Amino acid sequence: MTKTVKYRSLRARLVLFFSTTILCSPGSFATNGPQSVEAPESLAVAITIDSEHLIELYQSVPDLKIIDSRHHEDHTQGYIETSMNLPLQKTNCNSLSRLARSKDQAIVFYCNGSSADASISAIQIASACGYKRLFWFRGGFVEWQDKDYPYLIE
DSSP states (O other), rough: OOOOOOOSSSHHHHHHHHHTSSOOOOHHHHHHHOOOOOOOGGGGEEEEEHHHHHHHHHHHHHOOOEEESOOOOHHHTTOOOOOEEGGGOOOHHHHHHHHHSSTTOOOEEEEEOOOOHHHHHHHHHHHTOOOOOOOTTTTHHHHHTTTTOOOBOO
16 A cells, blocks of 8 residues: 655645754854765765755755656655755756756765765766756665654655
8 A cells, every 4th residue: 555645845844844953043054054975076066965955955945856866666665855866867957947947956965875886976977967056865764764854755
């Protein structure tokens, strides 16, 4: 049996969920920047973030786009609310332009985790297409689940 988790909004859920946890204020992201994990050399075009920084970005960056680079089958088993599924095989300049019209649009890419290559390759494609504000959620959906953060299932 498939279960769909529904909430009013991701913002309301996250505020409620994190009201008892210690997080940096949303403004601190802009002043201090994310504490990035060392990314592979081929990912120099993106800022590496963790789940807490993804939440901070969501709260502080208007129109943030979150792209799930996993296969559609993986996406239906669970995904971060508001993320859009764009499997690596379908990632190109045209498909990206439908999701993020401006080359200055902040875009977060994730897949199953740091050992998965889909989000890394998707970021390289986005960079080649001219997108400049790219973020890599290195731990991906695995980290999100491990931290017991809310997600949706189709």
